[in-house]
Amino acid sequence: MEKGSDRRLSLKNDHSPAGEIRSRIVMLEFKPITAADGAWARPLLLKADCISCGYTFANLFVWSPVYHTDLARFQDFVIARCFDHPNTPDSPYLYLFPEGDGDKRAAIREIVQDAAVHGKMPRLYSLSQRDKAWLEEQFPGIFAFTSCRGTFDYIYSSEELQNLPGKKFQKKRNHVSRFLREHPDFVFEPITPENLEEVRAFNNAWSQLYGNSQDTGIQTEHLAVEMGLKHFFELELSGGLIRADGKIIAFSYGSPVSGRVFDVHVEKALYDVNGAYNIINREFARRFCGDYQWINREDDVSEEGLRKAKLSYNPAFLQEKFCADLLGGETGCFG
Numbered sequence: 001m002e003k004g005s006d007r008r009l010s011l012k013n014d015h016s017p018a019g020e021i022r023s024r025i026v027m028l029e030f031k032p033i034t035a036a037d038g039a040w041a042r043p044l045l046l047k048a049d050c051i052s053c054g055y056t057f058a059n060l061f062v063w064s065p066v067y068h069t070d071l072a073r074f075q076d077f078v079i080a081r082c083f084d085h086p087n088t089p090d091s092p093y094l095y096l097f098p099e100g101d102g103d104k105r106a107a108i109r110e111i112v113q114d115a116a117v118h119g120k121m122p123r124l125y126s127l128s129q130r131d132k133a134w135l136e137e138q139f140p141g142i143f144a145f146t147s148c149r150g151t152f153d154y155i156y157s158s159e160e161l162q163n164l165p166g167k168k169f170q171k172k173r174n175h176v177s178r179f180l181r182e183h184p185d186f187v188f189e190p191i192t193p194e195n196l197e198e199v200r201a202f203n204n205a206w207s208q209l210y211g212n213s214q215d216t217g218i219q220t221e222h223l224a225v226e227m228g229l230k231h232f233f234e235l236e237l238s239g240g241l242i243r244a245d246g247k248i249i250a251f252s253y254g255s256p257v258s259g260r261v262f263d264v265h266v267e268k269a270l271y272d273v274n275g276a277y278n279i280i281n282r283e284f285a286r287r288f289c290g291d292y293q294w295i296n297r298e299d300d301v302s303e304e305g306l307r308k309a310k311l312s313y314n315p316a317f318l319q320e321k322f323c324a325d326l327l328g329g330e331t332g333c334f335g
Contacts, residue, residue, distance in 0.1 A: 179275025
């Protein structure tokens, strides 16, 4: 507290452009995120009409144990604050770039002041090209920008993923056709209270297959997936599973980013069942994404195999994302 108080006092005498956006008394009241926060935060995030997967309430919540996420409301902005190196003194506070209704300049000022009071440097994340241009125009020369290819979201035409049309999807259709020949009795079921525990059992088993138990990234993701399944209906998620020969071989779930973009948070299938991933991908899009123009299948975390798989589905575009750090502070990349 003493360190933060000293820093706040020093900023009061800072008349530079950066000092101007730090000059106000902190108004943000952060609290640890809970599933119940979706009641107020989800509508604001949906109204913001974003594309990035970072603006779904479900993602903010399920990853909160990893990134120590707190939430605050400023006007009609959802301000998320998190950090991924809690034991590193110089680690910045990470703030989701404020999207929504209200005074965005004031929201940026509040974010910078909040970080200063805690003796931290602020880092804004999930900026689009439009956000980057706005920040450069509103606060020229104050922020440094970075981007990382591994954080870019893959955005697909909903219609294409539902129908797999044309030559570019020929291989995908072939995989689907083979699956249908080998499993003519398959069924697609929505995730319901009746089958949810079966899905959780499949997910737990999947996390131990194929050497997954030795993969730190997969095990971290597994905790987030379990959080999603545990709070599935409270988070207003939509999901489905593929059952063949009476057993679950794949499942997927997601939620809307906006009225035009649906985000697929999770997709798991048995690798040794040919076409399992292809069929859950297609059936999920048909069942849940028909009213959306775009499907966001999130990033590839710079993993070569995942990148190849996502590119093979012919994304319409990649949603580039930037981080913004105050000049003079530590810069980096966080999606």
